[in-house]
Amino acid sequence: MPIATVDPATGETLRTFDALDDGDVERRIAAAAAAFTHHRLTPFEERAALLERAADLLDEDRDTIARTMTTEMGKPVTAARAEAAKCAKAMRWYAQHAAGLLADEHPDGADVHDSGATRAVVRYRPLGVVLAVMPWNFPLWQVVRFAAPALMAGNTGLLKHASNVPQTALYLEDLFRRAGYPQGCFQTLLIGSGAVEGVLRDPRVAAATLTGSEPAGRAVAAVAGDVIKKTVLELGGSDPFVVMPSADLDRAVATAVTARVQNNGQSCIAAKRFIVHEDVHDAFRDRFAAAMRELTVGDPKDEATDVGPLATEQGRADLEELVDDAVGRGADAVCGGRRPPGLDRGWYYEPTVLTGITRDMRIHHEEAFGPVATLYRVADAQEAVAAANDTPFGLSSNAWTRDRAEQELFARDIEAGGVFFNGMTASHPALPFGGVKRSGYGRELSGHGIREFCNVTTLWHGDA
Structure with missing residues (x-):
């Protein structure tokens, strides 16, 4: 290079x-x-x-x-x-x-x-x-x-x-x-x-x-x-973002958008896998996808831009391969899933939400380094932990719940270098930062x- x-x-x-x-x-x-x-x-x-x-x-x-x-x-x-x-x-x-x-x-x-x-x-x-x-x-x-x-x-x-x-x-x-x-x-x-x-x-x-x-x-x-x-x-990281029924859904959705598209989605600690309890799954999906659609994609030098281009042409090609593989195997692109129309120059990709993810899809196991979110439905906290840990990575994680028992469960069992409750994962000089597994x-x-x-x-x- x-x-x-x-x-x-x-x-x-x-x-x-x-x-x-x-x-x-x-x-x-x-x-x-x-x-x-x-x-x-x-x-x-x-x-x-x-x-x-x-x-x-x-x-x-x-x-x-x-x-x-x-x-x-x-x-x-x-x-x-x-x-x-x-x-x-x-x-x-x-x-x-x-x-x-x-x-x-x-x-x-x-x-x-x-x-x-x-x-x-x-x-x-x-x-x-x-x-x-x-x-x-x-x-x-x-x-x-x-x-x-x-x-x-x-x-x-x-x-x-x-x-x-x-x-x-x-x-x-x-x-x-x-x-x-x-x-x-x-x-x-x-x-x-x-x-x-x-x-x-x-x-x-x-x-x-x-x-x-x-x-x-x-x-x-x-x-x-x-x-x-x-x-x-x-x-790398493929951080889970767990949402349980007791969560403040408005705050969770707003944070989820920022957590996924920060730095144009190119962050190791960006939330990438959104694991949502079935009681609030559909409401979260609809609000999340709507908010992702509203983001302004364009020139990163423009103060009004929310999402700029990916850093390299190869990076966009790698992201497209993951999305195309998932859609080809049955995933549904609720929003995005393509290059933005009208932006022919540069390496842009639309903010994307994928549902219907299965374990045979590459994106389930590989890190999506760009503004692409995968959405999972779970029945309870134990299933949420299992989904959160079903990755070779373990950098950080988010858990949205006001239930103290659920917080203790996630703190004990999620395999990651950090668990951020009711807020977005971030690095700060006063807090240790790093991961486990790969x-x-x-x-x-x-x-x-x-x-x-x-x-x-x-x-x-x-x-x-």
């Missing part, structure tokens, strides 16, 4: 970039390793001041970088501005909380003394250079939620971003440079996917984090396993995320 900005709204290639050669990559790895020897020793106050400055600059750049993201991957410009604001907020959160999250711990009590220690300390020390392999769908947020905690912990970062968002990737390097980070602390590698293995195998690279597809996750995990390096993987492993954000790339060190003190 070429490293290029291709406008998804028109299909026009706007700018191309040359990949770094081996010498360039070597120099950047060396710079990251050299920067780590100094950055790891800086006090938290100094690291926090740098990250606060980066947040201030990002706020100043919000409109400009929003337009860049929209041009590169088709995100509606209003959502792009919100993404930039969210990133600045996360930077400030880690600047304010990292010292506390990584403070020394002092185990005490009979067990510690029984080990022969007069005292013991648990200390969090940075690992070193962290390679981040990041996707195009949230081209700022995915990077910042790695970079903010990693830099605050004292690590340095190398970013291999998706090849269709090179200008966003270069902006991020420049942002941290302008904020005052020393040379080598955060760098972008404009390289193809084939060059990732060589970087990861380099002994100066300590660990890797990847957000992306299952094949990409398997490839990085296999290499990291071979050289025994820590990884965090956030992969959605990956490890956690981002919160204290769990910042400690993923730390050496959790036991300091044992005996008698002097």
Whole structure:
């Protein structure tokens, strides 16, 4: 895949970039390793001041970088501005909380003394250079939620971003440079996917984090396993959105629409499978489909647009294959199911609701990365749990119920990294984020995320 900005709204290639050669990559790895020897020793106050400055600059750049993201991957410009604001907020959160999250711990009590220690300390020390392999769908947020905690912990970062968002990737390097980070602390590698293995195998690279597809996750995990390096993987998702009879149906429907079409439907934590109790199924279906039909599909640079184009031509083709397979096997497209008429340029697809889904359809097992919802009817909470778990993924989930017993059942039995009750799944710097099953492993954000790339060190003190 070429490293290029291709406008998804028109299909026009706007700018191309040359990949770094081996010498360039070597120099950047060396710079990251050299920067780590100094950055790891800086006090938290100094690291926090740098990250606060980066947040201030990002706020100043919000409109400009929003337009860049929209041009590169088709995100509606209003959502792009919100993404930039969210990133600045996360930077400030880690600047304010990292010292506390990584403070020394002092185990005490009979067990510690029984080990022969007069005292013991648990200390969090940075690992070193962290390679981040990041996707195009949230081209700022995915990077910042790695970079903010990693830099605050004292690590340095190398970013291999998706090849269709090179200008966003270069902006991020420049942002941290302008904020005052020393040379080598955060760098972008404009390289193809084939060059990732060589970087990861380099002994100066300590660990890797990847957000992306299952094949990409398997490839990085296999290499990291071979050289025994820590990884965090956030992969695909096919999140269930369960609606029970006690739900506030108006709120559930409104949230369901946003949860399905956020980022043009291209979000790992977007709700994709809508599992609705039979008592409210038909009412939910009719209201949901009507609201999806009312969405404005069009130019993502237009403030009035709700749903822009898919990011790549191949992405739309993959989505069409899933829908066509389902319809061909008996599913009913209650709305959508085609390219929007009148939008001949760009990679648009109508917001779609499919009913009558069966297990022999590909869309039942595969992630639909676009504005396509599948709707299921269930008889009770137990059947809802079974349907929610009937997927190879386990990223997050939604459950709409005011029944406390049902909430406890879903919290106990839904196989996912999160269960959001009566609200939309979202990532927040204070809350751990990640999944189970084929959605990956490890956690981002919160204290769990910042400690993923730390050496959790036991300091044992005996008698002097």
